[in-house]
Amino acid sequence: MGTMESGLRAPCCDKANVKKGPWSPEEDATLKEYIDKHGTGGNWISLPQKAGLKRCGKSCRLRWLNYLRPNIKHGEFSDDEDKLICTLFTSIGSRWSIIAAQLPGRTDNDIKNYWNTKLKKKLMGKLVPHHPSQNQRKPHQSPNYPSFFPVFPPQSPTQTGYFTGYESPISVPPNFMHSSSTGFSTNATPTALVQAQESYVGPLFGGGEASSSSDGSCSNQVIRGREHDNYGVPSGNENLGLQSFFFDGYSDQKPSGLGYGESDPVDYSSLEEIKELISTSTVCSNLNFFC
DNA sequence: AAGCTTTGCAACCGCAACGCT
DNA sequence: GAGCGTTGCGGTTGCAAAGCT
Numbered sequence: 001m002g003t004m005e006s007g008l009r010a011p012c013c014d015k016a017n018v019k020k021g022p023w024s025p026e027e028d029a030t031l032k033e034y035i036d037k038h039g040t041g042g043n044w045i046s047l048p049q050k051a052g053l054k055r056c057g058k059s060c061r062l063r064w065l066n067y068l069r070p071n072i073k074h075g076e077f078s079d080d081e082d083k084l085i086c087t088l089f090t091s092i093g094s095r096w097s098i099i100a101a102q103l104p105g106r107t108d109n110d111i112k113n114y115w116n117t118k119l120k121k122k123l124m125g126k127l128v129p130h131h132p133s134q135n136q137r138k139p140h141q142s143p144n145y146p147s148f149f150p151v152f153p154p155q156s157p158t159q160t161g162y163f164t165g166y167e168s169p170i171s172v173p174p175n176f177m178h179s180s181s182t183g184f185s186t187n188a189t190p191t192a193l194v195q196a197q198e199s200y201v202g203p204l205f206g207g208g209e210a211s212s213s214s215d216g217s218c219s220n221q222v223i224r225g226r227e228h229d230n231y232g233v234p235s236g237n238e239n240l241g242l243q244s245f246f247f248d249g250y251s252d253q254k255p256s257g258l259g260y261g262e263s264d265p266v267d268y269s270s271l272e273e274i275k276e277l278i279s280t281s282t283v284c285s286n287l288n289f290f291c
Numbered sequence: 292a293a294g295c296t297t298t299g300c301a302a303c304c305g306c307a308a309c310g311c312t
Numbered sequence: 313g314a315g316c317g318t319t320g321c322g323g324t325t326g327c328a329a330a331g332c333t
Contacts (some may be wrong), residue, residue, distance in 0.1 A: 022301070022327090045318065061319080062302065097321060109301080112322075117299050 023063055031060055032068050040064070042090045056288060066107045073105030077114055085111060085119060 019027075034051035041047060044057035051259075053060065066072070077085070081103055088099045096108035103111065 043318075056303090057318085058304090058320095059302075065320095071303075094322065113300055167297075265329075 013033075017054065018056045018059075020056075020059070023067075027055065028063070028068060028100070031055075031063060035064060035068075040196050062109075066109045074110075077106075082119060082122070085115060086123065089115065182233065 023031075030051055030053055034047070034053075038050070040061075041050070044061040046057070047053075048055045048057055048060050051060075055063075084098060084102060088095075088102060092098060094112070096112045096115075100106050100108040100111050
């Protein structure tokens with residue numbers, strides 16, 4: 001590690017001579033043909049050159065993994081898949097790669113998009129907003145988003161007990177993801193994950209009580225990190241992805257109306273509803289609220 | 292029919308971990 | 313152990329299509 005600090009990170013490719021944007025059928029064919037013949041060669045950076053593509057290696061990798069790879073499933077998600085995604089999301093957050101690993105043929109990108117555009121709304125559609133007056137749409141707000149998606153109070157991120165809405169309301173013990181007591185691993189079955197989450201579901205909504213880390217700093221600090229457990233699985237001190245589930249009441253993707261620290265009033269009673277909904281949807285084996 | 296808004300998804304970006312030297 | 317290149321991941325963006333007025 002350690003190139004990050006310098007700010008002098010070399011670009012992964014010559015951006016000037018690299019094509020961006022949607023892939024053409026010809027490019028797809030070229031990439032597929034090359035990989036079918038030679039494999040990836042363990043080096044995506046040099047692959048486009050060898051294959052005769054004017055693309056960044058990263059772009060090739062992404063295209064292959066998300067689209068060209070054999071056995072990729074496209075199209076509608078089944079109810080079972082919906083439920084599994086929901087269960088896993090409430091267990092481990094936006095760990096899309098891990099969630100994707102439980103859904104054969106689905107890519108993390110697919111699942112992420114599906115969650116952000118459909119599943120989240122589907123889930124939230126089950127909730128009735130408390131205060132219709134707050135339900136006025138803001139730019140880019142989906143019509144069926146309840147207004148009470150909390151945007152958290154305008155407190156300093158360092159104040160214990162609050163978070164800005166840009167950061168996870170959740171902190172997880174560093175050993176949670178690879179704790180033997182939780183039984184978590186990428187190889188864990190969804191059932192195991194639910195069990196793990198069950199043991200942890202309380203603190204998920206513990207608000208301020210759960211937000212301090214052991215060194216006394218606040219877990220509002222977004223911790224991005226990937227440790228790996230014995231299974232080669234990302235694990236560790238995680239910023240679970242419920243943040244995206246919670247914060248953006250008026251955009252799928254970004255809080256376009258309010259700046260950092262600005263907020264609408266919070267409807268805390270609605271938090272209880274969400275809490276109940278998620279714990280119900282997660283813990284209850286009869287996940288039938290999608291039906 | 293035209294213009295505007297919203298939605299869905301492919302692709303990009305930046306960061307952090309990995310792994311080799 | 314440090315440095316550096318590569319990989320993998322999650323968040324974000326851009327744009328075409330669909331829907332609405």
